Structures are given as structure tokens and as C-alpha cells.
Amino acid sequence: MNRIAALPQSLTRADEAFDCLQTAIVKGDLAPGEKIGEVELCARFNLTRGPLREALGRLESRGLLVRRPHAGVKVVSVSAEELMELYRIREVMEGLAARQAAERMTDQEIADLQATLDAHETMIEEAHGQAYYQAEGDYDFHHRIATGSRNAKLAQMLLGDLYYMVRMYRYRLSTSSGRPHRALGEHRRIVEAIAQRDGELAEFLMKRHINAARQNIERKITEGEISF
Amino acid sequence: MNRIAALPQSLTRADEAFDCLQTAIVKGDLAPGEKIGEVELCARFNLTRGPLREALGRLESRGLLVRRPHAGVKVVSVSAEELMELYRIREVMEGLAARQAAERMTDQEIADLQATLDAHETMIEEAHGQAYYQAEGDYDFHHRIATGSRNAKLAQMLLGDLYYMVRMYRYRLSTSSGRPHRALGEHRRIVEAIAQRDGELAEFLMKRHINAARQNIERKITEGEISF
DNA sequence: CAGGTCATTATTGTTGACAATAACGGTCGT
DNA sequence: ACGACCGTTATTGTCAACAATAATGACCTG
Numbered sequence: 001m002n003r004i005a006a007l008p009q010s011l012t013r014a015d016e017a018f019d020c021l022q023t024a025i026v027k028g029d030l031a032p033g034e035k036i037g038e039v040e041l042c043a044r045f046n047l048t049r050g051p052l053r054e055a056l057g058r059l060e061s062r063g064l065l066v067r068r069p070h071a072g073v074k075v076v077s078v079s080a081e082e083l084m085e086l087y088r089i090r091e092v093m094e095g096l097a098a099r100q101a102a103e104r105m106t107d108q109e110i111a112d113l114q115a116t117l118d119a120h121e122t123m124i125e126e127a128h129g130q131a132y133y134q135a136e137g138d139y140d141f142h143h144r145i146a147t148g149s150r151n152a153k154l155a156q157m158l159l160g161d162l163y164y165m166v167r168m169y170r171y172r173l174s175t176s177s178g179r180p181h182r183a184l185g186e187h188r189r190i191v192e193a194i195a196q197r198d199g200e201l202a203e204f205l206m207k208r209h210i211n212a213a214r215q216n217i218e219r220k221i222t223e224g225e226i227s228f
Numbered sequence: 229m230n231r232i233a234a235l236p237q238s239l240t241r242a243d244e245a246f247d248c249l250q251t252a253i254v255k256g257d258l259a260p261g262e263k264i265g266e267v268e269l270c271a272r273f274n275l276t277r278g279p280l281r282e283a284l285g286r287l288e289s290r291g292l293l294v295r296r297p298h299a300g301v302k303v304v305s306v307s308a309e310e311l312m313e314l315y316r317i318r319e320v321m322e323g324l325a326a327r328q329a330a331e332r333m334t335d336q337e338i339a340d341l342q343a344t345l346d347a348h349e350t351m352i353e354e355a356h357g358q359a360y361y362q363a364e365g366d367y368d369f370h371h372r373i374a375t376g377s378r379n380a381k382l383a384q385m386l387l388g389d390l391y392y393m394v395r396m397y398r399y400r401l402s403t404s405s406g407r408p409h410r411a412l413g414e415h416r417r418i419v420e421a422i423a424q425r426d427g428e429l430a431e432f433l434m435k436r437h438i439n440a441a442r443q444n445i446e447r448k449i450t451e452g453e454i455s456f
Numbered sequence: 457c458a459g460g461t462c463a464t465t466a467t468t469g470t471t472g473a474c475a476a477t478a479a480c481g482g483t484c485g486t
Numbered sequence: 487a488c489g490a491c492c493g494t495t496a497t498t499g500t501c502a503a504c505a506a507t508a509a510t511g512a513c514c515t516g
Binding site: 089165 | 239240242278281282283285286288289290291297310313314316317319320321323324328379380381382384385389390393
Binding site for chain 3: 492498504506516
């Protein structure tokens with residue numbers, strides 16, 4: 001009986017390398033613009049150049065790395081304007097995700113989503129200004145909406161492409177003081193719309209939510225609270 | 229004087245392999261679902277397994293290939309429903325592209341765009357039912373809008389991810405008899421809105437245009453004109 | 457002294473061979 | 487005869503050495 005047993009543990013080295021590199025880039029261990037050599041990376045992650053190169057190719061294809069032939073690779077550095085553009089893309093794509101989620105999520109999934117919001121609320125109260133939990137909670141929320149859309153490609157593009165680039169800046173972009181509570185309220189209203197199976201409303205609210213987040217960051221940039 | 233001279237010709241073998249594989253998949257030379265061995269691919273494109281594997285990784289990361297460890301790679305096969313989902317993503321993303329294009333394209337670019345529409349019109353008249361030119365012209369049109377949005381990531385996602393998957397089916401999806409003319413008319417109205425710098429209208433028209441294309445395909449599928 | 461040219465050198469790109477894993481076919485047992 | 491188990495085999499994953507290219511520094515020249 002060869003049960004589907006499946007996939008969990010058949011990690012190839014290239015996959016490991018890909019994950020390691022990706023998290024390293026997102027967490028900022030590899031600074032944007034930093035020129036990094038292949039051999040140095042090999043030593044750092046204890047693997048050979050073969051799998052590493054494969055992972056590098058994947059990262060480049062996803063836009064987290066830029067690679068000029070014979071000149072090495074460097075972590076992509078996205079300007080403030082480009083970050084704003086990312087949020088504009090998120091706005092329309094997550095709006096679509098919210099609409100489809102309202103139409104397709106199971107009742108159980110919606111209940112779970114509401115439960116996570118409760119958890120986020122307690123996390124925010126306990127955190128008291130520490131924005132870290134809010135960032136994680138926010139990620140969790142949007143992650144569930146994306147998968148709940150039942151649109152495989154949409155989820156892949158959001159989770160696999162956009163979020164990683166946004167998260168690169170989440171780690172140094174502490175959300176402003178009052179924003180976590182406001183964001184949580186916006187999340188609740190979106191889930192409410194989903195629970196009522198009101199796709200149009202869910203889309204509208206999600207777009208406004210992300211637009212608000214974008215404007216929040218834009219304001220901080222113009223106020224010089226953030227360095228690019 | 230080392231002019232920026234630049235990029236055109238520094239193609240690495242992995243890049244070649246990537247392009248070859250991609251076009252082969254899009255043109256249907258590699259049938260969806262077909263299980264293909266690495267060595268066979270090497271012989272087919274005259275290269276070694278190193279660069280090939282690198283290209284394979286990139287293709288997998290873009291969703292054109294699926295690869296199970298130690299089990300080989302196979303071309304992704306997208307169902308009718310998934311194709312519809314792709315069009316829903318296109319709808320919102322290209323809507324955004326059209327809006328930003330209306331705000332950001334130069335007058336010269338708009339003039340060029342109008343000129344290409346004229347060229348498409350003559351092509352359609354000359355083609356007389358041959359849908360091939362329409363498909364190419366349509367691709368050209370959407371390509372220009374995407375780049376005209378001045379949103380690098382948006383253009384990358386549209387041109388690098390979505391279009392290739394859609395084009396996989398363009399080659400066997402001949403557009404219906406009257407559709408080319410209708411599509412051209414829709415294109416003209418979109419460009420008109422862009423020329424008037426009316427972003428909202430351009431977005432609305434583009435979304436409606438893609439929605440119409442989606443419904444057109446959906447109808448053909450339900451009518452059984454198409455095999456999946 | 458400044459600018460350019462050339463050789464050096466380090467890094468990347470590529471290749472072929474080696475090892476590990478999973479699929480496949482045959483055999484055995486029930 | 488059907489099902490499960492096991493050995494074989496082919497394919498994939500990995501590795502280390504080779505070759506080619508571009509960046510770096512010194513040297514020469516105007």
C-alpha cells in the first residue's frame with residue numbers, strides 16, 4: 001500500500017537553498033544592493049554551486065535577485081516608488097481575491113478566519129506597540145484570503161511573488177502607532193462581508209484597506225521617518 | 229570609452245535553454261501533461277544538463293512546469309476552469325495597467341499605439357478569417373499597454389507569467405468569426421480613453437474587453453468547440 | 457600628471473562523471 | 487490467479503574540475 005504518503009520530506013538541496021536564500025533576503029540578512037559571490041554563499045549555507053545556481057535562477061526569475069552574466073548577483077533594491085507600485089498591484093489582486101473568497105470559502109474557513117482575527121486582537125493588546133505581531137497577523141490574514149479565493153494562480157502570484165517583496169520592507173517598516181487597531185477593524189469588516197457572501201463589498205473593502213496601508217507608508221516616507 | 233554598450237548579446241546557455249523551452253511549451257511542441265526526460269531535452273536542444281536544470285527551475289518557478297523530485301518534469305496542463313481564472317486575474321491587472329498607462333504614457337507612445345491599431349486593421353482585412361494575425365495583434369496591443377503602465381513589476385507579471393500561459397491556448401483557440409473586428413473596436417475605444425488621459429474610463433473599458441474575451445472562450449467551451 | 461591599454465586574477469559559466477532515489481518488472485507466496 | 491515483496495535499472499540529484507569572461511590593477515604614453 002503505497003499511501004499518497006506524499007511530499008512533505010523530499011526536499012532537494014536546491015529547494016533548501018531556495019528557501020534559505022529567500023528567507024535570508026526577506027529578513028534582511030542579505031542587504032539590498034549587496035553584491036554577493038557564489039562561493040561565499042556556498043560556504044554560508046553548506047552546499048555546492050550546482051544546487052545553489054539552480055536556486056539563484058529561481059530567485060532571479062521571481063525578481064528578488066538580479067544577475068548580470070559574469071558579473072555576479074545582487075539582491076534587488078526596490079525604490080520607494082516601486083514599493084508604491086507593488087501596493088497598487090496588491091490592491092487590485094487582493095480585491096479580486098476577497099471577492100472570490102466571499103463566493104467560494106467554506107463556512108468552516110470563514111469561522112477559522114474569524115477565530116484568527118480574535119487571536120490577532122489579543123496579540124496586539126499583549127504586544128503593546130510592538131508592531132511585529134501585527135505584521136505577522138496581517139500576513140496571516142491576507143494569506144488566508146488568497147488561498148480562500150480558490151484561484152491557484154492568483155494565490156501563487158500573491159504568496160510567491162508579491163508578499164516576499166513587500167515583506168522585505170515590513171521588517172524595517174514598523175507600522176505606525178494607531179494603525180494596528182485600525183487595520184484590525186478593517187479586517188473584521190472584510191470578513192463580515194465575506195461571511196455575508198457579499199463579494200462586491202469584500203472587494204471594495206479590501207481595496208480600500210490596502211490603499212490605506214499604502215498611503216500610510218507614503219506618509220511616513222515623505223515625513224522622512226524611513227530611509228531608502 | 230566603455231559605452232553602456234549593454235546587454236543584448238551576453239546570452240548564457242541557461243538563458244537560451246529557458247527561451248527555447250518556453251517557446252516550445254507555448255507553441256505546443258511539448259504537449260501539456262507530457263512526461264519528458266532531461267536527457268531527451270538535452271539532445272533536443274543541444275546542451276548539457278547543467279544549464280538545462282537551471283532553466284527547468286526557472287520554468288517551474290513560473291508555473292509552466294511541475295517537477296516532482298526523482299520523478300521527472302511535465303508540462304503543466306491547465307483546465308478550462310483554470311483558464312477562466314487566468315482571465316479573471318488579467319481583468320483586474322490589465323485594468324490597472326490601462327489606468328496607469330493613461331496617466332503615464334508619453335504622447336509619442338500613444339501615437340505609436342494608434343498606428344499599430346491601424347496596422348492591425350489592415351492585417352485583419354487581409355487575413356480574412358485567419359485568426360492568427362488577430363492573435364498576434366492582440367498580444368502586441370496588450371504588450372504595449374503593460375509596458376506603458378510604467379509599473380515594472382506589473383509588466384513583469386503580465387508579460388512574464390500570465391501571457392505565456394494564456395498563449396499556450398491561443399494557438400489552438402481560434403478566435404470566433406466576428407470577434408476580431410469587435411475586439412479591434414474595443415481596442416480603439418481603450419486607446420481613445422488613454423489619449424484623453426481618462427484613466428478610470430480606460431480601466432473600465434479594458435476590464436470589459438477582457439471579460440468579453442473570457443465569456444467568448446467560455447461559450448466556445450460549453451458549446452464543445454474546444455477540447456481540453 | 458592624466459588617460460588609456462594591457463596583463464593578471466578572481467569569479468562565473470560549463471562540463472562530465474558519480475551517487476542516490478524512485479519507478480518498473482519479475483518472482484514468490486497465499 | 488491475484489497481491490505483495492524485492493532486485494534491477496533508468497532517471498534524477500549532486501559534486502568537483504575545467505574553461506571562458508569580465509573586473510581589477512599596474513604600466514606605459516601623450
